[in-house]
Amino acid sequence: xxxxxxxxxxxxxxxxxxxxxxxxxxxxxxxxxxxxxxxxxxxxxxxxxxxxxxxxxxxxxxxxxxxxxxxxxxxxxxxxxxxxxxxxxxxxxxxxxxxxxxxxxxxxxxxxxxxxxxxxxxxxxxxxxxxxxxxxxxxxxxxxxxxxxxxxxxxxxxxxxxxxxxxxxxxxxxxxxxxxxxxxxxxxxxxxxxxxxxxxxxxxxxxxxxxxxxxxxxxxxxxxxxxxxxxxxxxxxxxxxxxxxxxxxxxxxxxxxxxxxxx
Amino acid sequence: xxxxxxxxxxxxxxxxxxxxxxxxxxxxxxxxxxxxxxxxxxxxxxxxxxxxxxxxxxxxxxxxxxxxxxxxxxxxxxxxxxxxxxxxxxxxxxxxxxxxxxxxxxxxxxxxxxxxxxxxxxxxxxxxxxxxxxxxxxxxxxxxxxxxxxxxxxxxxxxxxxxxxxxxxxxxxxxxxxxxxxxxxxxxxxxxxxxxxxxxxxxxxxxxxxxxxxxxxxxxxxxxxxxxxxxxxxxxxxxxxxxxxxxxxxxxxxxxxxxxxxxxxxxxxxxxxxxxxxxxxxxxxxxx
Numbered sequence: 001x002x003x004x005x006x007x008x009x010x011x012x013x014x015x016x017x018x019x020x021x022x023x024x025x026x027x028x029x030x031x032x033x034x035x036x037x038x039x040x041x042x043x044x045x046x047x048x049x050x051x052x053x054x055x056x057x058x059x060x061x062x063x064x065x066x067x068x069x070x071x072x073x074x075x076x077x078x079x080x081x082x083x084x085x086x087x088x089x090x091x092x093x094x095x096x097x098x099x100x101x102x103x104x105x106x107x108x109x110x111x112x113x114x115x116x117x118x119x120x121x122x123x124x125x126x127x128x129x130x131x132x133x134x135x136x137x138x139x140x141x142x143x144x145x146x147x148x149x150x151x152x153x154x155x156x157x158x159x160x161x162x163x164x165x166x167x168x169x170x171x172x173x174x175x176x177x178x179x180x181x182x183x184x185x186x187x188x189x190x191x192x193x194x195x196x197x198x199x200x201x202x203x204x205x206x207x208x209x210x211x212x213x214x215x216x217x218x219x220x221x222x223x224x225x226x227x228x229x230x231x232x233x234x235x236x237x238x239x240x241x242x243x244x245x246x247x248x249x250x251x252x253x254x255x256x257x258x259x260x261x262x263x
Numbered sequence: 264x265x266x267x268x269x270x271x272x273x274x275x276x277x278x279x280x281x282x283x284x285x286x287x288x289x290x291x292x293x294x295x296x297x298x299x300x301x302x303x304x305x306x307x308x309x310x311x312x313x314x315x316x317x318x319x320x321x322x323x324x325x326x327x328x329x330x331x332x333x334x335x336x337x338x339x340x341x342x343x344x345x346x347x348x349x350x351x352x353x354x355x356x357x358x359x360x361x362x363x364x365x366x367x368x369x370x371x372x373x374x375x376x377x378x379x380x381x382x383x384x385x386x387x388x389x390x391x392x393x394x395x396x397x398x399x400x401x402x403x404x405x406x407x408x409x410x411x412x413x414x415x416x417x418x419x420x421x422x423x424x425x426x427x428x429x430x431x432x433x434x435x436x437x438x439x440x441x442x443x444x445x446x447x448x449x450x451x452x453x454x455x456x457x458x459x460x461x462x463x464x465x466x467x468x469x470x471x472x473x474x475x476x477x478x479x480x481x482x483x484x485x486x487x488x489x490x491x492x493x494x495x496x497x498x499x500x501x502x503x504x505x506x507x508x509x510x511x512x513x514x515x516x517x518x519x520x521x522x523x524x525x526x527x528x529x530x531x532x533x534x535x536x537x538x539x540x541x542x543x544x545x546x547x548x549x550x551x
Binding site: 137145 | 339365366369371373375377379396397438445
């Protein structure tokens with residue numbers, strides 16, 4: 001019994017040390033990549049190409065999801081508010097839900113599944129096929145030439161994707177609430193305008209999506225760079241990207257919400 | 264700018280390099296002394312000395328897993344030895360700062376076993392990659408240089424193809440064109456003949472030989488394709504179990520009495536390198 005308990009403690013300790021060691025390596029990786037930003041900022045074409053790959057190519061899923069999430073919010077919100085005779089507040093409910101929470105969080109989760117997994121697989125495959133080693137031997141630093149533009153593109157793209165998600169969600173809610181269920185059009189927009197604050201709501205939402213952009217892209221790139229150079233290694237790294245990014249987004253969302261909206 | 268000076272005045276560095284790579288020069292381009300490198304408890308190199316002569320073709324041969332590729336990575340500074348000295352052109356590689364190492368690598372080329380072409384770029388852009396990264400040359404000059412390098416490997420007509428559209432042999436020739444783009448002082452070939460059909464193999468053998476002679480480049484070939492490698496090598500090292508078990512010119516090795524060398528050169532299935540992995544006796548295992 002004691003031996004089993006000690007064995008469990010040993011495994012827990014080993015897992016903890018391994019997790020801390022990976023976190024340390026990930027942090028060194030992140031700092032080193034950030035060091036490549038000044039060099040990469042002078043080569044705009046590299047960043048634009050990556051914004052297209054991680055941002056523009058994620059648009060379809062973000063647009064479709066934004067519209068549907070907004071429509072669901074409109075429907076659920078109307079069904080609840082109408083019982084209290086407050087259906088005119090639908091615009092406020094939809095906008096605040098999207099701008100404060102659903103926009104940044106759902107976009108980050110979708111981004112982790114679409115762009116994050118693609119980044120991990122791409123970098124992992126580049127490592128497996130020795131492309132990163134070849135760059136090193138050509139005196140080109142792959143962390144600055146390959147990783148830095150992707151990280152920067154992720155940081156730029158996430159707030160834009162979250163904004164698009166929220167805007168389309170507001171229109172989705174408008175379509176269901178106003179066009180289908182008969183909520184007053186003027187009330188929908190004026191309630192929204194009166195209650196959604198530029199700094200408290202919109203700016204905080206943008207900050208959230210900015211933080212999520214950094215974290216998800218960092219995890220995706222590190223998992224790809226740190227992968228075992230085998231097909232199984234890439235498969236595991238891609239899975240870890242989606243799982244770890246999603247958990248990090250949800251955990252950070254709570255922390256950021258507590259800091260931003262705690263009264 | 265160092266790269267720019269090399270490329271913008273190709274005659275000067277080439278003549279200087281030819282002088283550096285003079286085969287009569289007594290100082291080897293790569294000088295390895297007392298090299299010890301381990302993976303876990305296993306010694307990949309145990310007190311190994313190797314000299315790579317300037318302007319020559321030196322072959323590093325040995326059975327799979329004996330550390331041939333590791334040796335190239337140690338010379339290129341991608342790995343650091345546990346102890347010992349790895350000097351390239353008089354520079355102690357393991358002690359270099361990252362910046363100095365990058366500068367040294369601009370003077371080295373490496374051909375990876377898989378070619379390691381950048382898969383998001385076409386053939387032209389792959390060869391242009393080191394030129395774009397290290398030189399401020401105008402586009403017209405880069406175009407001319409790339410086409411000349413591709414002409415040298417016979418693939419000028421394939422400039423528009425993507426890496427995925429190339430055969431294994433073509434990919435290695437493109438990688439070779441990329442490796443010589445900055446006109447390096449040495450090229451390291453990692454298993455250049457593995458998995459090639461006879462025609463591709465013949466093409467690669469001739470290319471390595473002709474580039475070595477035409478450009479005065481020092482070549483290091485890591486391979487276990489005996490016939491092809493020995494046919495062009497000036498000097499051969501045979502590695503096994505972390506040691507050098509034989510060395511000399513191909514003619515010297517052909518006449519050696521060493522059991523190790525004979526087993527390897529004649530592709531014998533049993534010898535110092537045992538056919539059977541260590542195991543209890545068959546009678547014991549089958550409980551007879």
